[in-house]
Amino acid sequence: MSIEKISDYFGSQVFGDEAMRERLPKDVYFALKQTIRDGKDLDLNIANAVAHAMKQWALEKGATHYTHWFQPMTGITAEKHDSFITPTKDGKMILSFSGKELVKGEPDASSFPSGGLRATFEARGYTAWDPTSYAFVKDETLCIPTAFCSYSGAVLDKKTPLLRSMELLRKQALRIVKLFGHDETVNIIPTVGPEQEYFLIDKCLFEKRKDLKYTGRTLIGARPPKGQELDDHYFGNLRLRVSSYMQDLDKELWKLGIYAKTRHNEVSPAQHELAPVFTTTNIACDHNQITMEIMKKVADKHGLACLLHEKPFAGLNGSGKHNNFSLSTEKGINLLEPGDNPKDNAQFLLFLVAIIKAVDEYQDLLRVSVASCGNDHRLGANEAPPAIVSMFLGDELTSILEDISEGRIAVGVEKTSMVLGVHVLPDFPKDTTDRNRTSPLAFTGNKFEFRMLGSSMSVSDTNTIINTIIAKSLKEFADELEDVEDFDLSMRDLVKRTYKKHKRIVFNGNNYCDQWVQEAKKRGLLNLKSTVDAIPVFANEKNIKLFEDYGILSREEVVSRCDILFEQYEKIMNIEALTLIDMIRKQILPSCQEYMGELATSLNQTKSLIDDINITSSLKTVKSLAILIEKLNINVKELEISVESIKRKKESEKRARAFYEVIYPQMAKVREVSDELELIIPSNKWPIPVYGELLYSV
Ligand code: ADP
Ligand code: MG
Numbered sequence: 110m111s112i113e114k115i116s117d118y119f120g121s122q123v124f125g126d127e128a129m130r131e132r133l134p135k136d137v138y139f140a141l142k143q144t145i146r147d148g149k150d151l152d153l154n155i156a157n158a159v160a161h162a163m164k165q166w167a168l169e170k171g172a173t174h175y176t177h178w179f180q181p182m183t184g185i186t187a188e189k190h191d192s193f194i195t196p197t198k199d200g201k202m203i204l205s206f207s208g209k210e211l212v213k214g215e216p217d218a219s220s221f222p223s224g225g226l227r228a229t230f231e232a233r234g235y236t237a238w239d240p241t242s243y244a245f246v247k248d249e250t251l252c253i254p255t256a257f258c259s260y261s262g263a264v265l266d267k268k269t270p271l272l273r274s275m276e277l278l279r280k281q282a283l284r285i286v287k288l289f290g291h292d293e294t295v296n297i298i299p300t301v302g303p304e305q306e307y308f309l310i311d312k313c314l315f316e317k318r319k320d321l322k323y324t325g326r327t328l329i330g331a332r333p334p335k336g337q338e339l340d341d342h343y344f345g346n347l348r349l350r351v352s353s354y355m356q357d358l359d360k361e362l363w364k365l366g367i368y369a370k371t372r373h374n375e376v377s378p379a380q381h382e383l384a385p386v387f388t389t390t391n392i393a394c395d396h397n398q399i400t401m402e403i404m405k406k407v408a409d410k411h412g413l414a415c416l417l418h419e420k421p422f423a424g425l426n427g428s429g430k431h432n433n434f435s436l437s438t439e440k441g442i443n444l445l446e447p448g449d450n451p452k453d454n455a456q457f458l459l460f461l462v463a464i465i466k467a468v469d470e471y472q473d474l475l476r477v478s479v480a481s482c483g484n485d486h487r488l489g490a491n492e493a494p495p496a497i498v499s500m501f502l503g504d505e506l507t508s509i510l511e512d513i514s515e516g517r518i519a520v521g522v523e524k525t526s527m528v529l530g531v532h533v534l535p536d537f538p539k540d541t542t543d544r545n546r547t548s549p550l551a552f553t554g555n556k557f558e559f560r561m562l563g564s565s566m567s568v569s570d571t572n573t574i575i576n577t578i579i580a581k582s583l584k585e586f587a588d589e590l591e592d593v594e595d596f597d598l599s600m601r602d603l604v605k606r607t608y609k610k611h612k613r614i615v616f617n618g619n620n621y622c623d624q625w626v627q628e629a630k631k632r633g634l635l636n637l638k639s640t641v642d643a644i645p646v647f648a649n650e651k652n653i654k655l656f657e658d659y660g661i662l663s664r665e666e667v668v669s670r671c672d673i674l675f676e677q678y679e680k681i682m683n684i685e686a687l688t689l690i691d692m693i694r695k696q697i698l699p700s701c702q703e704y705m706g707e708l709a710t711s712l713n714q715t716k717s718l719i720d721d722i723n724i725t726s727s728l729k730t731v732k733s734l735a736i737l738i739e740k741l742n743i744n745v746k747e748l749e750i751s752v753e754s755i756k757r758k759k760e761s762e763k764r765a766r767a768f769y770e771v772i773y774p775q776m777a778k779v780r781e782v783s784d785e786l787e788l789i790i791p792s793n794k795w796p797i798p799v800y801g802e803l804l805y806s807v
Contacts, residue, residue, distance in 0.1 A: 120366035124244040132162040156208030164206035167251035175251040177214035177236035180267045181221040212238045224669030226263045233260040267569035274576035281580040284587035289456045296439035302387030306428035308416040314798040315414035325418035328689045331784040333801035358407045377425040378804040419563040420486035427487040428564035435556040446555040452519040462607040463582035469614035471578040472498040473646040478571040480643040482681040484563035494549035499616040501551040503542030510608045547620035641769045675761040682768035693745045696796040704794045705734040741782040748775045
């Protein structure tokens with residue numbers, strides 16, 4: 110058997126640098142590289158040459174179609190395939206793909222969310238090629254990453270603002286490194302490595318649950334006898350079916366040039382994680398979208414269902430997406446690397462306080478960027494960070510900044526060795542700071558890890574905001590420092606002032622405890638508990654000003670994004686409520702009634718046969734069943750009436766709020782009774798697979 114080498118197929122489905130260098134004329138290749146590197150406009154002649162080479166390459170990979178692949182406000186990706194076929198006069202055809210078709214597409218945009226930016230009669234939309242993210246072949250189709258806007262130029266996607274924010278950050282960060290004498294630096298790019306959590310369950314069982322199929326999560330289900338309490342799943346060895354899935358998944362991702370790196374079992378049974386090696390933010394976002402798609406497709410091949418919902422199972426950990434981020438020069442120098450001696454690393458400290466200031470000033474935006482119906486189940490549920498945004502810096506950095514801000518000489522923390530006391534085991538230098546798993550935004554050595562994102566979400570919004578708010582801090586710093594006489598003195602003073610002013614956002618303790626909620630309140634930090642609380646702050650004047658001043662989004666675009674968020678929220682809640690009603694009415698209640706009837710009949714028969722035994726306990730079961738069934742009937746009716754009445758509310762925001770305040774608790778009430786019934790009804794009579802089966806059958 111010949112062994113396939115990873116290097117033989119890594120990136121084989123990507124029209125990347127190597128393919129371009131090989132296939133493009135030299136001048137075209139360099140012109141394209143320049144566009145990618147410096148954001149220069151692209152000449153149509155160049156586009157024609159690139160399109161031709163791209164098509165030839167794609168045909169060799171078996172592609173028959175091409176698509177502009179984009180990221181509308183749904184948070185997932187969109188594609189409309191066109192074949193390369195063009196008819197000729199003699200009734201035959203040729204395979205063609207022009208520069209024009211490469212750079213611009215015109216999909217009908219009418220059915221994508223626009224939040225009122227575009228009436229449906231103005232259906233025209235444009236997609237524009239993003240040459241900074243490589244084209245790739247997937248499912249016999251050449252996919253061209255693109256940005257998406259309306260006929261009038263309004264931004265309708267998640268990529269455009271992200272690219273704008275990256276350009277902005279580049280410009281402002283360059284100003285700062287120049288102040289430190291790094292004139293050789295020509296580019297600074299934000300980098301992201303998103304850790305993706307997911308669940309795997311058996312596909313056949315998945316198919317039997319309407320809630321999983323329609324909503325991605327279980328709406329009912331009693332606790333199984335064994336949950337995650339033994340912590341035996343976290344980093345546990347991989348079951349055969351899971352490891353063969355992961356193997357296949359990695360391979361598919363590698364073909365697409367995605368650096369899938371780390372894989373392991375997570376805390377909850379059936380929960381896993383995949384982390385790629387970090388890369389440029391824009392590409393990391395595209396790759397994460399592809400990763401989520403491939404995860405589902407590969408699962409299907411293995412008879413599995415991959416659940417990306419933030420909370421598929423009540424009572425067990427939900428899934429997040431940890432957004433690790435940093436800033437890097439074009440040479441790969443990490444600007445958030447403190448080095449051996451952070452206290453004397455002035456440039457690092459300046460970037461650090463820029464981030465502290467950004468996070469403190471725009472806690473609200475970071476919070477909105479992770480607000481979703483699914484994520485509401487996680488944030489603040491003592492398994493994920495709370496809804497309060499704060500930062501963990503660790504002992505060493507905190508003590509340095511405290512010293513500086515109090516005018517003391519910063520001493521830092523002395524490095525020590527880890528001695529394990531066994532001769533054969535190596536000693537190694539100990540990290541100066543322990544980790545903090547509870548913080549929403551933790552400094553982890555040479556990068557920040559933002560942990561509030563939900564597993565199903567696009568990382569674009571969050572990173573657009575991270576880039577923009579950091580760029581704003583850096584701009585203000587550069588404005589202040591560029592013309593000062595004594596740079597060192599002014600810079601130190603700036604670090605001191607900034608930290609003093611914004612240090613309330615730093616919290617190194619346990620974010621899961623109630624005292625923190627109290628303490629955060631005292632510090633004046635925001636606690637936007639739910640999505641409906643969070644959405645409106647997006648369009649605060651302060652935030653609109655930020656987006657407008659820095660050319661990321663216009664006022665209308667910000668407002669429309671709020672509308673879209675509300676709309677999405679209410680639609681998802683509505684689907685969940687209707688699914689629950691349907692399951693209870695058509696599956697749970699009939700099964701329970703049938704069983705109650707059977708039980709009553711059989712008890713009656715038993716009684717008539719043997720009249721000298723006491724069957725009160727069994728009769729009690731029938732009685733409890735009858736009571737619970739009645740209760741479930743009442744609760745589900747109540748829920749139905751409420752859902753109907755919400756429809757009559759005119760504004761989306763009001764409907765969303767009603768879903769949160771009225772429907773959410775009513776769904777919980779229905780669930781409670783249903784879960785109680787589940788514990789009484791025999792397994793073979795319960796109409797849908799239960800938690801134990803879903804979690805332990807792979
Ligand atoms: P953890 O121990 O936090 O779970 P993982 O290894 O699972 O760590 O994931 C860490 C992620 O952080 C990886 O995707 C890694 O590539 C990413 N990462 C590391 N350095 C940087 C950086 N400089 N910028 C962005 N992401 C980074
Ligand atoms: Mg991890």
